[in-house]
Amino acid sequence: MNLRKGAKVWVEDKNLAWVAAEITDFRGKQVQLQTATGKTVLALPEKLCLRDADEEEEHGGVDDMTKLTYLNEPGVLYNLERRYALNDIYTYTGSILIAVNPFTKLPHLYNVHMMEQYRGAPFGELSPHVFAVADVSYRAMMNEGRSQSILVSGESGAGKTETTKLIMQYLTFVGGRAAGDDRTVEQQVLESNPLLEAFGNARTVRNDNSSRFGKFVEIQFDANGRISGAAIRTYLLERSRVVQITDPERNYHCFYQLCASGKDAEKYKLGHPSHFYYLNQSKTYELEGVSSAEEYMKTRRAMDIVGISHEDQEAIFRTLAAILHLGNIEFSPGREHDSSVIKDQKSTFHMQMAADLFRCDVNLLLATLSTRTIQTREGSIVKALDCNAAMASRDALAKTVYARLFDW
Ligand SMILES: Nc1ncnc2c1ncn2[C@@H]1O[C@H](COP(=O)(O)OP(=O)(O)O)[C@@H](O)[C@H]1O
Ligand SMILES: [Mg+2]
Structure with a gap:
């Protein structure tokens, strides 16, 4: 590094990460600096970074x-900091787009007018924008006739999910049918988001609406560049969240939505989330600015649009209710060594409810939870489980059922 007196550099700072400075002198192996915050500091030259004039x-x-x-x-x-201060959340690095989460709604950035502006505009001509990236890939697909992919990466809460939705919004805009036509395919593509979020997103410390799964969204276009279909593959849902949460995190949104659904909640003998072990391990029941009851209606509507029959919808929510009841089943030590029995009346009630909702035999459910069948060469042996093991098998069942439901 070519350092001379008066050179503009960055020097590391405990609080600010980096602070602007100017070299004022040389002291043996170190250089003396005057920082923008008015301090004089010494630093090793190799620790410095050169700074733009x-x-x-x-x-x-x-x-x-x-x-x-x-x-x-x-x-x-x-x-990035200076641009962010002016609400310029997007910056290019060549053909890569960096987005800084604004944590506030910026509707003027994403309206139809903006989408029209970016449509067909040469990359780099307009201000950096996620629509520009979506537009380049759309045009590359049309010109080259080949599939394109956009990778969205960042740490939790960085804005990946929102960005992906904006990309989908743009692609359904450019790949949509002419007005007046049947728009169901695009609608289905867009409505798949609230649905996935209801079942796969939860509040975490970092993000009120954190996706707890990975996803690959594939949008298919016909030769004319019109959307013809979509396929969304999901990966690795966080299963443990179904049975274990800590304050201030929450379980998956859909459980709270169902509890707030009024008539449906009554039908499944649900109540406030605080009555259910899988939800009351964390005392955070509400999300700021979100009504669970309204979200429930949105989820239902999304299911309608995506084409899930009412019968299937009923089965989905019935299964969710069953999981909540399942979580309230407790065991106490049985008379025999290492065995367990249903703890009390309350647990018996929840077990009956879970069995009814799963549409299975209550005794079979009890046997599944409190015993284990071991296969041997002589045949199978049924072994009793102690309380802890019975609770573990209860949780395992809840996780598996939920994960299967999600994958479905
Ligand atoms: N472009 C954006 N405009 C407005 N708010 C945003 C934007 N990107 C992210 N957010 C806010 O940040 C939150 C977290 O973003 P999200 O996309 O869920 O993060 P990630 O998927 O990377 O974990 C969102 O719920 C939203 O409130
Ligand atoms: Mg996400």
Whole structure:
């Protein structure tokens, strides 16, 4: 690194990560710096990063990182920070788009007018935007006749799910049918989101609407560039959340929605989430600005649009209710060593409910939970389970049923 007096650099800082500085002197192996915060510090030259001249910093950052003279970590961070301050949440690095989560609604960025602007515009001509990325891939697909993919990555809460939805929104805009035509395919593509979120998203420490699964969204187009279908594959749902949560996290949204559904909740003898072990391990029942009852209606509507029959919808919510009742079954030690029995009247009630809702025999359910069948060469032996093992098999059943439901 070519360092001289007066050189503009970045120096590491405990609080700010990096702080702008200028070299004022050399002291043996170290250099003396005057920081922008008015401090004089010593640092090793190899710890410094060169900084773009101040003139270039006057305007609110550059829209493409490749325009920076010095492309290093502090330079990139500083550029993002300045743009973010002006609500420019998007920045390019060549053909890669960096999005910084605004944590506030920016409707003017995503309306139809914006989608029209970006449609067909040469990449890089307009301000960086997720629509521009979606548009390039759409055009590449049309011109080259080959499948395209867009990878969305980032840490939890970074904005991946929202970004993916915006990409889908844009693609259904450019690949939609002319007005007046039947728009069901696009609608189905878009409505698959609220549905997946109801069953696969939950509140976490970082994100009120955190996806607890991975997904691969495939949107198919015909030769004319019109959407002809879609396939969404999901991966690795977090199963443990069904049976175990800690404050302030929550279980999957759909459980709270069902509890708030009024008549349906009554039908399945559900009540406030605080009555159910799988939900009351965390005292966070509500989400800010979200009505579970309204969300329930939205989920139902999404199911209608996606084409899930009313009979199947009924079966889905019945299964969810069964899982909640299942979670309230408790065991106490049985008379024989290492065995367990249903704890009390309350547990008996929930077991009966779970069995009814699963449409299975209550004795069979009890046997499944409190015993284990071991296969041997002489035949099978039925072994009793102690309380802990019975609860574990209860939880295992809940997780498996939920995961199967999700995959369905
Ligand atoms: N482009 C955006 N505009 C407005 N809000 C956003 C945007 N991206 C993310 N958010 C907010 O941040 C939250 C977390 O984003 P999300 O996409 O769920 O993160 P991730 O999927 O990366 O974990 C969202 O619920 C939303 O409130
Ligand atoms: Mg997500």
